[in-house]
Amino acid sequence: xxxxxxxINGHIEVYDAAGRFCFSADSRGEALAELEDxxx
Numbered sequence: 001x002x003x004x005x006x007x008i009n010g011h012i013e014v015y016d017a018a019g020r021f022c023f024s025a026d027s028r029g030e031a032l033a034e035l036e037d038x039x040x
Contacts, residue, residue: 001016001017002016002017003015003016003017003022003035004016004017004019005028005031008024011024011025011026012024012025012026012027012028012030012031014031014034014035
């Protein structure tokens with residue numbers, strides 16, 4: 001699945017391919033780790 005990362009007010013927001021908000025994280029690395037956890 002494809003995701004978009006947006007830097008908003010000091011944190012990362014993650015959106016799916018349809019543009020729906022999924023979650024926020026403190027950093028891109030944290031967001032990637034969360035996506036990996038969800039895929040497992």
